[in-house]
Amino acid sequence: xxxxxxxxxxxxxxxxxxxxxxxxxxxxxxxxxxxxxxxxxxxxxxxxxxxxxxxxxxxxxxxxxxxxxxxxxxxxxxxxxxxxxxxxxxxxxxxxxxxxxxxxxxxxxxxxxxxxxxxxxxxxxxxxxxxxxxxxxxxxxxxxxxxxxxxxxxxxxxxxxxxxxxxxxxxxxxxxx
Amino acid sequence: xxxxxxxxxxxxxxxxxxxxxxxxxxxxxxxxxxxxxxxxxxxxxxxxxxxxxxxxxxxxxxxxxxxxxxxxxxxxxxxxxxxxxxxxxxxxxxxxxxxxxxxxxxxxxxxxxxxxxxxxxxxxxxxxxxxxxxxxxxxxxxxxxxxxxxxxxxxxxxxxxxxxxxxxxxxxxxxxxxxxxxxxxxxxxxxxxxxxxxxxxxxxxxxxxxxxxxxxxxxxxxxxxxxxxxxxxxxxxxxxxxxxxxxxxxxxxxxxxxxxxxxxxxxxxxxxxxxxxxxxxxxxxxxxxxxxxxxxxxxxxxxxxxxxxxxxxxxxxxxxxxxxxxxxxxxxxxxxxxxxxxxxxxxxxxxxxxxxxxxxxxxxxxxxxxxxxxxxxxxxxxxxxxxxxxxxxxxxxxxxxxxxxxxxxxxxxxxxxxxxxxxxxxxxxxxxxxxxxxxxxxxxxxxxxxxxxxx
Numbered sequence: 001x002x003x004x005x006x007x008x009x010x011x012x013x014x015x016x017x018x019x020x021x022x023x024x025x026x027x028x029x030x031x032x033x034x035x036x037x038x039x040x041x042x043x044x045x046x047x048x049x050x051x052x053x054x055x056x057x058x059x060x061x062x063x064x065x066x067x068x069x070x071x072x073x074x075x076x077x078x079x080x081x082x083x084x085x086x087x088x089x090x091x092x093x094x095x096x097x098x099x100x101x102x103x104x105x106x107x108x109x110x111x112x113x114x115x116x117x118x119x120x121x122x123x124x125x126x127x128x129x130x131x132x133x134x135x136x137x138x139x140x141x142x143x144x145x146x147x148x149x150x151x152x153x154x155x156x157x158x159x160x161x162x163x164x165x166x167x168x169x170x171x172x173x174x175x176x177x
Numbered sequence: 178x179x180x181x182x183x184x185x186x187x188x189x190x191x192x193x194x195x196x197x198x199x200x201x202x203x204x205x206x207x208x209x210x211x212x213x214x215x216x217x218x219x220x221x222x223x224x225x226x227x228x229x230x231x232x233x234x235x236x237x238x239x240x241x242x243x244x245x246x247x248x249x250x251x252x253x254x255x256x257x258x259x260x261x262x263x264x265x266x267x268x269x270x271x272x273x274x275x276x277x278x279x280x281x282x283x284x285x286x287x288x289x290x291x292x293x294x295x296x297x298x299x300x301x302x303x304x305x306x307x308x309x310x311x312x313x314x315x316x317x318x319x320x321x322x323x324x325x326x327x328x329x330x331x332x333x334x335x336x337x338x339x340x341x342x343x344x345x346x347x348x349x350x351x352x353x354x355x356x357x358x359x360x361x362x363x364x365x366x367x368x369x370x371x372x373x374x375x376x377x378x379x380x381x382x383x384x385x386x387x388x389x390x391x392x393x394x395x396x397x398x399x400x401x402x403x404x405x406x407x408x409x410x411x412x413x414x415x416x417x418x419x420x421x422x423x424x425x426x427x428x429x430x431x432x433x434x435x436x437x438x439x440x441x442x443x444x445x446x447x448x449x450x451x452x453x454x455x456x457x458x459x460x461x462x463x464x465x466x467x468x469x470x471x472x473x474x475x476x477x478x479x480x481x482x483x484x485x486x487x488x489x490x491x492x493x494x495x496x497x498x499x500x501x502x503x504x505x506x507x508x509x510x511x512x513x514x515x516x517x518x519x520x521x522x523x524x525x526x527x528x529x530x531x532x533x534x535x536x537x538x539x540x541x542x543x544x545x546x547x548x549x550x551x552x553x554x555x556x557x558x559x560x561x562x563x564x565x566x567x568x569x570x571x572x573x574x575x576x577x578x579x580x581x582x583x584x585x586x587x588x589x590x591x592x593x594x595x596x597x598x599x600x601x602x603x604x605x606x607x608x609x610x611x612x613x614x615x616x617x618x619x620x621x622x623x624x625x626x627x628x629x630x631x632x
Binding site for chain 1: 184188189194200201208217220225365367590
């Protein structure tokens, strides 16, 4: 066999290996994320399946956080599914329709946990505490409301504001608005 | 804040704080609102970046032991919360806080602590992957110097780096190595786990937890027989709970292994078909024992002589072998043999959605002669038979050129294919690769698997 054949073979092998590695390192996380996204609306197994098919056809950008990168792809696929469902409500959501690939950059793709924690520290106290109870201590809105003696709606508002503020801080910092 | 009035609902949707009826509205709205899509994206991104089992933990377990201390120190920052609580000199807690664990365990691995090592049924984790434990109980364990339960408790709460650090404080202990194997399993590093489990067993061959973790690691790495042996040993010890779970694992592994037995039968059938038609062809099959010849003789004769349709279920299950059989049987076959083989060819073409097999009946072309590229042919299971030796060959080439990593990737792909199609695995190749890569644990498992394979 020629040298050419060997090169393509290696690519193929690496590709398979990559999917295997992704499953091993992020499989549980991805299934959990799919359930979080899909809730009662879309079949999460379907979403995970689509994700792997997409990942095989996409190169990870340099410097990306792998888990963040696959999460972005899953988010985009989920939105695509919702769009298809909205466009053709009589069809089940899993009917395959060619969707335009949406590979735009997102602000959180190359972040590390440490960077986010550092930026969190600059948030207004009430937002920071609420967000940390939710994200790091796994507390539900109800538990946080009880602990901080605030209304549940306020918890939701604070968490949303914290997320949006982090987006603002990181995007301004990078200067791409 | 943006202008859409539903941003908060979208955020709550992702956080699971809506009622199912509200979820429907939120999802419908998300389909069209870009602002809400951005809010969902923010939530997904922060969840991804902050999710506990960061892949960063994995490389640390893969490093050599002497590198681990330094690597762990660098990552300590990431585990800041735990360290605040578990400072070397914690404040004495006024009350006794016992370590209480949830009723189900979130890690499949087994730890050696008196409390954390107690059997709890395993339930694969969903949303909240880690077990919630009172932090004061952890501090107390540290104060008491209960290293074993401290390691186990840290591991189940997801503090894997910290757990590994604590385990390393008692490096001469078999239990410590067994726990490290458990931590490695939890960080998705079966290779490291295998290494640690073997070290634990070298120090104490009776340690059930080490056999358990070895079995889990071996299964992950597809050493079915090594894994089965580990679980079988735990089953034999008859400890409450663990023995039952071990028995289930053994049963599953047996199923995996006996599916391999079916192919022996199938090959025997093919062999007979070949004989009955006086076709001068042999199927290279070191595993062929011929015990079932009588059973299959009648059937294969009736296929050829009485035009009984061949059992296509077998062809469907082992298409690669069937194609090979077809190619070999066609060499010098008489017209009635060709006719008898037609159902096999048709079934194969249906599987592969091609006309390769039926055209072989007229052209007598051997499609395997053209299989030279893993890339082109190995996506299709029907080519597994020639692709597996091709993989061994390519891997050996890479190994000879000093590309150990590439050699390993190819060999692993070959092994996946081989296991799927029940083709014998060249474990000497793996042992060679692992020797070159200086990974004794895998070389040891290769040798063990090979030993258990030959009766």
